[in-house]
Structure formats: C-alpha cells, structure tokens
Amino acid sequence: MAGPTISGPGSNIDTQKIVASLVAAEKAPKQTAINDQTLKATTQLSSIGKIQAALDAFRGAIDNMSKNTSFSGLSASSSDEKVATVTMGAGAASGSYSLIVTQLATASKVATQTYKDGNKTVVNNGTSPTTLTITQSGKEYDLSIPAGSTLQQVRDSLNTQFASAGLSANILTDSNGSRLVVTSTSTGVGTDLTLSGNSGLDVGSSVVGPAPQNAKYILDGSAQESTSNTLTEAISGVSIKLLAESPKTTTTPSGPITSTISVAASNATLKSSVKGFTDSYNALMKAINTETQTTKNPDNTITAAALTGDASVRSLMTSVRNELNALSGSGTLKSLASFGITTDQQTGLLSIDDKKWDAALKTNATDINTIFTGDSGLLTRLTKATDSFALSRTGVFAQRSTTLSDSLTDLKKQQDALDERIAGLQLSLTAKYTAMDSLVAQLNAQSSSIMTTLNALNNPKSN
Secondary structure (H helix, E strand, O other): OOOOOOOOOOOOOOHHHHHHHHHHHHHHHHHHHHHHHHHHHHHHHHHHHHHHHHHHHHHHHHHHHHHOOHHHOEEEEEOOOOOEEEEEOOOOOOEEEEEEEEEOOOEEEEEOOOEOOHHHOEOOOOOOOEEEEEEEOOEEEEEEEOOOOEHHHHHHHHHHHHHHHOEEEEEEEEOOEEEEEEEEEEEOOOOOEEEEEOOOOOOOOEEOOOOOOOEEEEEOOEEEEEOOOEEEEEEOOEEEEEOOOOOEOOOOOOOEOOEEEEEEEOHHHHHHHHHHHHHHHHHHHHHHHHHHOOEEOOOOOEEOOOOOOOHHHHHHHHHHHHHHHOOOOOOOOOOHHHHOEEEOOOOOOEEEOHHHHHHHHHHHOOHHHHHHOOOOOHHHHHHHHHHHHHOOOOOHHHHHHHHHHHHHHHHHHHHHHHHHHHHHHHHHHHHHHHHHHHHHHHHHHHHHHHHHHHHHHHOOOOO
8 A cells, every 4th residue: 555645854744735634624614605605696696687687678668668659559651651651659549631742841051162182172271270150040150170170170070069960061072173061950941051250161152952941741631831851740649751742643634642641540559569568578577587496406306596585586576466467547448367468377477368359459449558558557557666676776686786796895805814814824834844844853863863872782892
C-alpha cells in the first residue's frame, strides 16, 4: 500500500494535506450556505424579472385596447383606399357617407438660387455667423450659419433644428448646379414660406410650384374645405385621410367617381378584439405558471419552481382573477362566461367557446363593449388591480427585485469575508505545521546523535 506524500522533511507527514483538510472542513458549512442562498436569490430575481416583463406587456396591451374602439363591434372602411383611408375613434356610430375629393391640401416650397459649385458651395465666406430667417404663418425661425458653412451643412443644420416645427430642406442638383429647397408639413392657404435674413440665401429665392391650397371635398353632397388632408371632425368618431383626388369616370357624362365611407357592425372585429385580450391574458398566465408550478420527477419526487408558493405572485393572480370573474357592464349579459369565455382550472388560461360566443352575439353583441370599456369596465379595473405590482420603483415586484439584489450584494460581501478568513486560517495552520515539522526534525537529529553516542559506548574498543 502506497504511503503518504512526504511534505515535511522532519516528520515525514503530509502537512499540506492536513492543512487543506482542516481548511476545507472549516470553510464547507459557510460556503454551502452562501452558495445555496446565492443560487436561490439569483433564480428568484430572474423569475421576478420575467413575471414583471410579462405583466408590463399585459398592461401595455390592455392600455392599447382601452384607447381604441374595437370592443364597440364597429369597423370603418373606405370603398377606395387610393382616394381616402379611414380610422375609427371614440364616439363613432354606424353610418354610410359619400365622398368626392376634388383637391388635396398642399404645402409651400421655396428654393434658393442655383449654386454652380453644387452642395459643397460655401455660402458664408465671411468671418462671423450669418442668419437665414424662415417665416411661416407669422412665425420666424432663425438659422445661424457659421463662417465657412457649405450648402450641405445648411441643409443638415436646418433639418436638425427645425424638424419638430415641421420644416425640412433638401438639395436638388441638375446640370446647372444645386439649390436648397425648404418645405413644410403644414398645408393649406396661408402657410406660405418666405426667406430673409443676412445670409444671402434669400437673394434670388423663388416659390416652387403653386401656392399652398386647401383640401376640397364633397361629403354627402356638402362641399367642404380643410387646411389639412387629415379630416378629424368631418364625421364624428372617424378620421379620414385624403390621399388623392377622386378619379374621373370614363363614360359620358364625365365626372368624379364617388367613394363610400362606411361605419358598420362587425362581429369579426369584435371577436378579434376579445381574442386579442385572451391572448394577452394567457401570455401573462403562462409566464406565471412557468415560474411557480412544481415538476414531478420520474422517481415521483417533486421539484419546486423558483417562485412556487410565492405570496406576491399569489396575490397578483388573485387580484387579476377577481376582476376577471366580476360582473360588469350595463347590458343583459355581464360576464365573460356568458359569451363562452372560460378559464381552465389547471392552467388558468382563457379560451372561447365558438358556439356559445356566436349564440350570445346574435342578441347581445353590444353587451361585450360595456363589459370591457368605460371607467368601471374590465380593462380599467385590471389596470388598477395591477398598479401596485407594476410600478417601476415602488411596486411589489420592483421592491422584491431590490431586496433580492441587496441580498446578493450582501452574500458577495460574506463570500469575500469568508475567503479572507480562510486565507488567514490557511497561512496560520501552514505556519504552525511548518514549525511542528521543524521541531520534529530537530528532535529526530538529537535522537540520532544520542543513539550514535550510546551505540559507541556499548561497542568494545578494538585493540
């Protein structure tokens, strides 16, 4: 049988192994506790983050739903989307309207003179800045042009500074050179642009194309004008975006072709909206299930998830489910279950029974809108019910994340302290066992000397 590794020359004992064993025995309990607590805190922090993200996504989805009118069961459409498109908003009602577009609203454009050296032409040859003033509707926008600026730099500076005011510039180049063209997103009569100032860019400037004009259209036989191509008040609750003039008929007599703007009930739209809600809700429930449900192993043992039995998550689920199951609305049917929307008892996921949905919609389609919308509707109540969990700094999950992060920071300090203490212990034990080995070496040397002397005394002297 192999003997121990000799590390002590005096004692022939493996002192390094002894020191390592003693150090490991001292470190093991505390290290195991730190490792276990670190793993648990890290796993929980990750799981809390996933649920927080899922909750934020759910709240974002229901916020968007509360801002549109899809639960009204109405949809808006245009018979010719090349001429106009429509978007339905709050307050829309069923109806059909004829539309003829005879003129689009246009914006003002003004161009500088042409510079033969192109976009690299230096437009400020002086030693101090000059100013280009752009005036529109009585408001002035002053653009400073530093010494040595080129036409290209003027364009870039204008776009950077005045994009929020709806002003923009481009450089048009042909065989004669380049010119700066300034335009605006503002349309309609009275939005003309003019250039002035001491930059010289206004010298020789000219208006490009016709003067700004209003949009002209005929809605249900009534001639109207608008400074914008987006009509937000022409039909209550409906926004119309004019895209082109109505095309002419090819038959005699010639005339514009009438488009139709329609707002009508749409069960498909209503079901799509409800399906969107159930999908958003189910995404939240799946995220919660992943982080809380236990797993049964092949040997019939149970493995808990990171947040199994977590009180915060249970509280969130209770708050959400209470609102989901509460009666609401002003119609005959006041619950989601009345429309065939059921909850799986195992997973908590929602599903829609198509037959029950279709049957309820035949007579009570408008009830679904009152269930979801309004100050006491499901969307508003779910938002309020989850507020305390979702707040970015003071919410339940935010505070849990902060607590877990603080725990990990403390555990890191504990680890550093343990490492420092163990390093000191190892140095101390190494020094002690080295001293012990030296002492044994001295004793062995003395023993050897004494034995040599005794042996010499016991041996007779030879003649």
